[in-house]
Amino acid sequence: MEITLQVNGVRRPVDVDPRVSLLDLLRERLGLTGSKKGCDHGQCGACTVLIDGRRVLACLALAVAQEGAEITTVEGLASGERLHPLQAAFIEHDAFQCGYCTPGQLCSAVGMLAEGGPSAVTEELAGEPELTAEEIRERMSGNLCRCGAYPNIVTAIAEVGA
Amino acid sequence: MNRVEGHDKVTGRATYAAEYPVEGVAYCYPVQAEIARGRIAGVDASAALAMPGVLAVLSCEEPPELGADAEPELALFQRREVAYRGQIVAAVVADSYDDARAAARAVRVAYEPEAHDVMLRADHRGLYKPDKVNPDFPTDTEKGDVAAGLAGAQVTIDVTYTTPTMHNNPMEPHATLALWNGDGDLTLYDSSQGVSLGRDMIAQALGLPRERVRVVSRHVGGGFGSKGSPRPNSVLAALAARAAGRPVKVALTRQQMFDVTGYRTPTIQRIRVGADAAGRIAALEHEVAEQSSTLVEFAEQTATATRVMYAAPALRTAHRLVRLDTATPSIMRAPGGCPGMFALESAMDELAVAVGVDPVELRVRNDPDTEPDSGLPFSSRNLVACLREGAERFGWRDRDPAPGVRRRGRWLVGTGVASSTYPARRRPSQASAAVENGGFVVRIAAADIGTGSRTALTRIAADTLHVDPGLVRVELGDSDLPYAPVAGGSMGTASWGTAVTMACQDLLRDGKQGFADTTEAVNADAELARHAFGAQFAEVRVDADTGEVRVSRMLGVFAAGRIVDATLARSQFVGGMIMGIGMALMEQSVVDLEFGGFTNHDLAQYHLPVNADIEHVEAVWFDEADGELNPMGTKGIGEIGIVGTAAAVANAVYHATGRRVRDLPITPAKLL
Numbered sequence: 112m113e114i115t116l117q118v119n120g121v122r123r124p125v126d127v128d129p130r131v132s133l134l135d136l137l138r139e140r141l142g143l144t145g146s147k148k149g150c151d152h153g154q155c156g157a158c159t160v161l162i163d164g165r166r167v168l169a170c171l172a173l174a175v176a177q178e179g180a181e182i183t184t185v186e187g188l189a190s191g192e193r194l195h196p197l198q199a200a201f202i203e204h205d206a207f208q209c210g211y212c213t214p215g216q217l218c219s220a221v222g223m224l225a226e227g228g229p230s231a232v233t234e235e236l237a238g239e240p241e242l243t244a245e246e247i248r249e250r251m252s253g254n255l256c257r258c259g260a261y262p263n264i265v266t267a268i269a270e271v272g273a
Numbered sequence: 274m275n276r277v278e279g280h281d282k283v284t285g286r287a288t289y290a291a292e293y294p295v296e297g298v299a300y301c302y303p304v305q306a307e308i309a310r311g312r313i314a315g316v317d318a319s320a321a322l323a324m325p326g327v328l329a330v331l332s333c334e335e336p337p338e339l340g341a342d343a344e345p346e347l348a349l350f351q352r353r354e355v356a357y358r359g360q361i362v363a364a365v366v367a368d369s370y371d372d373a374r375a376a377a378r379a380v381r382v383a384y385e386p387e388a389h390d391v392m393l394r395a396d397h398r399g400l401y402k403p404d405k406v407n408p409d410f411p412t413d414t415e416k417g418d419v420a421a422g423l424a425g426a427q428v429t430i431d432v433t434y435t436t437p438t439m440h441n442n443p444m445e446p447h448a449t450l451a452l453w454n455g456d457g458d459l460t461l462y463d464s465s466q467g468v469s470l471g472r473d474m475i476a477q478a479l480g481l482p483r484e485r486v487r488v489v490s491r492h493v494g495g496g497f498g499s500k501g502s503p504r505p506n507s508v509l510a511a512l513a514a515r516a517a518g519r520p521v522k523v524a525l526t527r528q529q530m531f532d533v534t535g536y537r538t539p540t541i542q543r544i545r546v547g548a549d550a551a552g553r554i555a556a557l558e559h560e561v562a563e564q565s566s567t568l569v570e571f572a573e574q575t576a577t578a579t580r581v582m583y584a585a586p587a588l589r590t591a592h593r594l595v596r597l598d599t600a601t602p603s604i605m606r607a608p609g610g611c612p613g614m615f616a617l618e619s620a621m622d623e624l625a626v627a628v629g630v631d632p633v634e635l636r637v638r639n640d641p642d643t644e645p646d647s648g649l650p651f652s653s654r655n656l657v658a659c660l661r662e663g664a665e666r667f668g669w670r671d672r673d674p675a676p677g678v679r680r681r682g683r684w685l686v687g688t689g690v691a692s693s694t695y696p697a698r699r700r701p702s703q704a705s706a707a708v709e710n711g712g713f714v715v716r717i718a719a720a721d722i723g724t725g726s727r728t729a730l731t732r733i734a735a736d737t738l739h740v741d742p743g744l745v746r747v748e749l750g751d752s753d754l755p756y757a758p759v760a761g762g763s764m765g766t767a768s769w770g771t772a773v774t775m776a777c778q779d780l781l782r783d784g785k786q787g788f789a790d791t792t793e794a795v796n797a798d799a800e801l802a803r804h805a806f807g808a809q810f811a812e813v814r815v816d817a818d819t820g821e822v823r824v825s826r827m828l829g830v831f832a833a834g835r836i837v838d839a840t841l842a843r844s845q846f847v848g849g850m851i852m853g854i855g856m857a858l859m860e861q862s863v864v865d866l867e868f869g870g871f872t873n874h875d876l877a878q879y880h881l882p883v884n885a886d887i888e889h890v891e892a893v894w895f896d897e898a899d900g901e902l903n904p905m906g907t908k909g910i911g912e913i914g915i916v917g918t919a920a921a922v923a924n925a926v927y928h929a930t931g932r933r934v935r936d937l938p939i940t941p942a943k944l945l
Binding site for chain 1: 275276278279280281282283284285286287288289291292294369370371375442443444445446492493494495497524526527722723724725840841843844845847848849850851852875876877881882883884885886887888889890
């Protein structure tokens, strides 16, 4: 099927097999291997991208359903050579080791900081919750990190989100 | 200094094995055995071959040519016998991943099943004494008269601990991209913790001279042991590429990883301790039952830490192995010490309770002057300092030992302590160093699987050369570089760093280039007991109604030689402790007794710690000055963080609830 995607601000017309996930399209056809495949079942978060600003698991999104959507991958977070503040904070706080979950963590954090609203650990439902460490941990728990960089991930996100 | 590849990792530019852009690449998808034991009667590939995009089907119907001495897990499609459910028995190569996956489902494999045995039991009649345990430790040790020591003891503990199968589950699934050139040379982009060993084993499996094989692994998305030696994906990619006449990519799925990339053996561990009323150990015995496959003997060194830890006039350790219809277990972070120290350090807590001695004091009281089993002097041993420092920082002094009496709202609160240890060894390695374009380039076939070795070696080279680290570039992860051992056994920095230091010293003498081979230096190491030590403290809260356990805080204090880079070290220690929390509370692969393999094989059912599971985890250390190790004075830090963590948590759960859980993981059901 012929579709046109908007990826990191660039129009990408492609002919896709309707079975192909957005993740496989990005990685295998468009050369955007920053988004990672950790489980292909929506269980690890390594493939998280932003679709129209919302964080989405690209392994669970069919490519053919993304016609017209604005897709941002980890490759699109920086402005030229200037890193996104979260990317810089992840480096500064050593918020990764092997780096394989990192693109998903970053896209997820960008989306999370824009979300607002209460989470499962928010006690006061009225008003905007404060971005405590507990809130960050809760909201970032869809992104697994086997190296165990969680404390540094929380520190990096808290610094940017403050 | 930040990680040298940090910018690449946060921008998505770091290239992992499956991600190299290659023209005309085809995809290979495995077909896995549906029985745990038996014979393949026939493989019917006709339907699969007729499907769109399919290029080839591999199976035992046409066994591909392999080397005569291929490691049995790598000897694909050579035999009709099935050794375990999930073993790779066929594979489809196709133009696209989706075509390959669809066609793999259409391959018809007919089996002649036989009765299987996949259950480790302490009384299994197949248990035997292997010749050695991984990698080269004696299977059994015995010193003094354990029976007499136990018989004469004022207090005895006789308990059995069990740990389940655990899977490494690095975030990057095992993947290989294979390319043959016109001369029959093979290049593999492979997810590997050691490209030199990988190259040698893959060449052996394929029956090729090693000069014809190159393995490249510049970035690795974690391994924790599971990428230490090649897995079937490496050989499968090579065979598929040969069959298709095109480059081929094999990217295992998370589900397939549970079957074919190794796991930590389940263990059944009996510990007997005899002590006097003050808790001084007279006799200590640690017996282990564990498993391997029918294909390969892998015997985890589970009881070896017990040979190192405490002064016991009578000390016996023993390993027994049974060969089951399972995949071959392998190395998972801190093999041996990790499950073994769960048992020993839980038993020490039980002894502390039995004699009414504080668990920190009990360990101090039993600290040995020389290595208990061998009698060798320690190069350095600062376990007591770790325990004392940890107790001070953690606020241990006012601890009431009574279990099950501290309640905060619905939570029962408790604290626990455990020791940790891991051997500090090094292996021969080579490295080169050269002046190039006004800077320095260090070359070594080492691996950076997330440990930060690229950064640590940059610092080690810069220190030796007395230059700014910004002038040094380290090239690693390519088997064409000077030979290096795997990232494993907490030996990476020690082994590679020795070679890098010596190569840089050679460069300083030469002015232009330097080379080192450390074989002689490493073989000349004096016989000494070299180990890192640590003490782990945990505070848990247990929901009195649901049995949910939360780790409120953890502190690890380590004595692991000189620390090359504080940031990297903290990340390694803390990461190991977090994996240990997973081991304590949630990780287990459930054996499917009826069909073989595992009933859980994805990340929705095999639970790893997530961000919300981790509250406060802190690591501190002593900078030890130990001149008996290597030029850097390092002991290795990749594994000791996980050792002791599960026991510290289990001991804290006992303190919180009065329930002693001897069977990991500590799930809510075991506390209700």
